[in-house]
């Protein structure tokens with residue numbers, strides 16, 4: 001079992017990671033001052049509920065907690081104002097008050113949605129995360145919660161820190177193969193932006209991680225959270241440094257949008273995007289070895305490193321230019337300047353980016 | 365011109381109060397670091413817009429600001445998730461970003477709605493209040509923002525402090541007579557809970573305030589905000605003291621609910637509620653002079669001090685008991701123990717409260 005404290009003064013909280021931790025949630029709650037006087041409200045989705053919900057409810061009830069649950073459909077479309085309102089209605093009908101605790105049992109979708117509920121129900125109640133995807137290690141740090149607007153992702157949200165994150169690696173065993181690889185792309189990103197040694201470790205432990213070896217997973221999630229925490233703690237207000245977390249995301253978001261959400265998983269899209277950023281670095285004069293290293297580790301994880309040919313270059317460019325980060329025809333990009341270190345480069349010309357997009361559509 | 369600083373460390377902000385200040389908004393914005401690089405987004409309602417919107421827009425544009433506006437229908441029903449979503453859609457379509465500033469031009473309804481938009485658009489943008497009702501002096505302090513849920517008021521919200529509050533007493537001249545009296549009820553409340561000298565001043569200046577004399581209004585709003593700030597600063601997290609701000613609100617909220625929102629204005633309902641609290645104090649052994657003093661000042665302001673006869677006592681009691689503050693058949697009440705001082709009394713029996721409700725339905 002590993003424990004990482006996210007230091008935020010009064011709002012500091014632990015991320016507890018280990019194999020088979022789910023039934024320790026009652027104890028962890030009470031250790032963190034959430035006793036049985038506060039009603040628990042579990043929010044989860046229909047893919048997760050059949051595996052873990054009733055067991056968790058039973059464990060909590062046995063320790064005297066009052067537990068209610070709400071199950072949303074699986075997938076990004078549940079991160080909407082409609083489901084947000086449905087959950088609020090249920091919470092009010094249940095008579096939940098300020099002492100209640102919202103628990104997100106699920107991936108990033110459930111985490112963001114439940115977190116926004118917790119941030120705004122009666123102007124804010126306590127929030128606990130029980131992540132069930134690898135990708136959700138990324139949402140365990142930083143306090144961002146949100147729902148999507150039909151016109152754009154994550155437009156409506158808040159910052160709301162959890163009281164506790166309990167990460168049971170055993171819950172990851174029911175993830176699909178694609179979701180596993182996609183989640184690991186974000187782990188690799190944390191190596192690429194911050195820590196060459198960790199990237200090497202990821203390279204060596206690829207087989208173990210893909211097989212969901214508990215000990216390796218636990219370390220990978222721990223270190224991934226720790227890297228993100230280091231970045232965020234130096235830039236709580238998103239002034240600058242935090243942008244490095246977006247390595248691969250400029251191209252990645254555009255690919256997700258153009259492919260239609262769902263065709264490419266988030267981690268798959270940023271995998272391609274990270275290769276694109278490395279190619280950009282090469283064009284800007286940084287060593288070509290960065291491209292080779294980036295591409296080879298992603299391929300080892302079975303992640304895509306080329307843009308699907310049927311995606312239109314114009315559409316990809318348009319999606320990128322719509323992004324508010326690009327004013328007056330110039331683009332900002334996070335580029336790797338060596339392995340384990342990235343920089344934000346401004347004034348990149350769209351022509352150069354376009355040539356890289358075209359290039360990424362070619363043969364490997 | 366009066367200026368009151370609300371001290372909140374990094375989030376401190378000024379409330380500027382005076383006659384004819386509206387056209388000074390551009391200067392006040394730039395003094396507070398909101399320059400022309402941030403787009404302005406004014407939210408107001410259809411009763412206020414015809415009087416003040418185009419003038420304000422023109423003054424801002426003249427100083428180089430980019431200004432967009434959104435007008436909601438007048439009244440409490442605009443404080444809904446539906447209008448919240450409509451405003452979010454418009455904000456996204458306008459391309460507003462994190463540097464944008466949301467400006468509430470209106471009463472408490474517009475303030476709470478616009479404030480919740482500001483709190484959650486892209487996880488939070490800057491917020492400025494330009495209150496146009498007397499009652500809104502109460503929402504200028506404390507940082508509470510919210511929308512209503514069909515099942516209950518103010519259930520969905522956040523704490524989001526403004527950067528600036530600019531109060532132009534001249535905008536109050538278009539308020540209806542009832543709205544003026546209702547708003548002044550909340551000013552009187554601030555005297556009753558905290559400051560006998562201010563209550564005496566309110567008594568002496570009743571005519572001036574009801575005639576909207578600029579200098580008297582400016583002082584009343586200033587002192588009202590200052591009293592609320594004193595209470596809130598001693599209890600930012602709503603642990604205890606802040607509850608004294610609810611003098612008259614337990615009965616008042618029940619009356620609003622039973623009468624159907626709209627029949628009784630908020631200030632009218634709490635006026636009756638404050639007389640009820642004073643009657644309760646008398647029953648608990650505090651001097652009867654408190655009732656006389658409370659009732660006489662409210663009558664001087666033309667505010668109701670009796671429950672309309674057609675409101676059903678059972679319904680009023682039921683509305684009060686539904687309030688989550690009352691567990692296990694006992695009630696908590698804020699009661700005046702002398703003029704300018706209140707206490708929270710626990711364990712009040714519903715039978716006693718019922719007798720007071722009945723009493724308040726009798727003749728004066």
Ligand SMILES: NC(=O)c1ccc[n+]([C@@H]2O[C@H](COP(=O)([O-])OP(=O)(O)OC[C@H]3O[C@@H](n4cnc5c(N)ncnc54)[C@H](O)[C@@H]3O)[C@@H](O)[C@H]2O)c1
Pocket residue numbers: 045046047048051074075076079106107108109110112132133134135136138139140141142143144145154171172173174175176179266
């Ligand atoms: N708040 C943040 O800082 C942050 C960071 C990164 C991503 N995100 C958000 O996270 C979301 C993506 O997260 P995600 O990839 O975890 O998506 P997800 O929550 O939709 O989970 C992916 C799929 O796996 C299923 N699933 C989840 N756990 C399972 C399990 N243990 N067994 C079987 N099936 C399971 C889900 O039902 C879903 O179909 C996006 O909305 C993104 O915006 C937020």
Ligand SMILES: NC(=O)c1ccc[n+]([C@@H]2O[C@H](COP(=O)([O-])OP(=O)(O)OC[C@H]3O[C@@H](n4cnc5c(N)ncnc54)[C@H](O)[C@@H]3O)[C@@H](O)[C@H]2O)c1
Pocket residue numbers: 409410411412415438439440443470471472473474476496497498499500502503504505506507508509518535536537538539540543630
């Ligand atoms: N956030 C807080 O701390 C706080 C405190 C107290 C009250 N409130 C909220 O405030 C709301 C009540 O505020 P309110 O009484 O200001 O109501 P309001 O905003 O609805 O205004 C009352 C009426 O007067 C009209 N109006 C407003 N200004 C006008 C002007 N200058 N000229 C002509 N007409 C004008 C409005 O269109 C409306 O019809 C409630 O929703 C309450 O919950 C919030």
Ligand SMILES: [Zn+2]
Pocket residue numbers: 138186249266270
């Ligand atoms: Zn990501």
Ligand SMILES: [Zn+2]
Pocket residue numbers: 502550613630634
């Ligand atoms: Zn009030």
